[in-house]
Amino acid sequence: MNVMKTERLLLEPLDESRLEEFLALTADPDTMRYWAPGGPFPREVAERNFAASLVRLREHGFGRRWIVAKENGAGLGFTDTKYFGQSCDDVSPLEIGWMLTPAFWGRGYATEAARAVRDEAFARLKLNSIVAVHHPANAASGRIMEMLGMAFERDVVARNGWPSRLYRLTREQWASGR
Numbered sequence: 001m002n003v004m005k006t007e008r009l010l011l012e013p014l015d016e017s018r019l020e021e022f023l024a025l026t027a028d029p030d031t032m033r034y035w036a037p038g039g040p041f042p043r044e045v046a047e048r049n050f051a052a053s054l055v056r057l058r059e060h061g062f063g064r065r066w067i068v069a070k071e072n073g074a075g076l077g078f079t080d081t082k083y084f085g086q087s088c089d090d091v092s093p094l095e096i097g098w099m100l101t102p103a104f105w106g107r108g109y110a111t112e113a114a115r116a117v118r119d120e121a122f123a124r125l126k127l128n129s130i131v132a133v134h135h136p137a138n139a140a141s142g143r144i145m146e147m148l149g150m151a152f153e154r155d156v157v158a159r160n161g162w163p164s165r166l167y168r169l170t171r172e173q174w175a176s177g178r
């Protein structure tokens with residue numbers, strides 16, 4: 001799997017070296033507020049999640065990417081590309097998602113990274129449509145979906161029991177927005 005580049009960022013396929021950063025990110029109540037009903041991951045849950053995402057990456061040839069600032073090599077957070085069925089009881093195409101360290105919020109990095117994984121889904125993975133979901137109170141994430149050109153489709157209940165707003169972008173919409 002390739003490293004993707006945007007104006008300010010590298011999006012590197014996840015590797016073992018990011019474990020400590022992932023543990024810190026997912027132990028933070030601010031990043032986890034709208035991520036999981038249980039809040040911050042205990043260490044062993046985060047380790048399981050991390051290991052599973054490494055396996056998925058190898059099996060599928062797509063998946064979690066670490067967001068790295070080109071200017072200084074700092075790790076900023078990650079993007080996810082995964083089967084929607086893993087977070088909600090539905091048969092559907094791939095879901096994209098994002099999480100950044102709070103110190104780097106508000107600078108457009110998440111949107112920049114999200115655009116790249118959106119484009120990867122259509123250009124490299126040849127999908128016909130992608131989805132994304134956010135907790136209704138997670139307005140920043142909903143705003144990113146809008147900026148990606150995604151359209152609200154319906155409310156769903158995620159496997160974790162949370163209400164979620166489902167957005168979709170089709171290949172035709174993606175192509176016409178370019």
Ligand SMILES: CC(C)(COP(=O)(O)OP(=O)(O)OC[C@H]1O[C@@H](n2cnc3c(N)ncnc32)[C@H](O)[C@@H]1OP(=O)(O)O)[C@@H](O)C(=O)NCCC(=O)NCCS
Pocket residue numbers: 030031032034035097098099100101104105106107108109110111112133134135138139140141143144
């Ligand atoms: C969601 C998240 C990635 C956003 O990061 P960010 O650095 O603020 O993202 P960006 O700077 O790229 O853009 C966010 C957009 O949302 C807007 N926004 C931020 N907070 C907002 C709020 N409370 N209400 C409405 N819009 C908001 C910003 O103004 C910006 O839009 P703009 O460019 O039109 O001004 C970050 O909050 C995060 O990592 N949260 C924890 C993990 C998470 O919840 N991930 C999403 C799961 S669905």
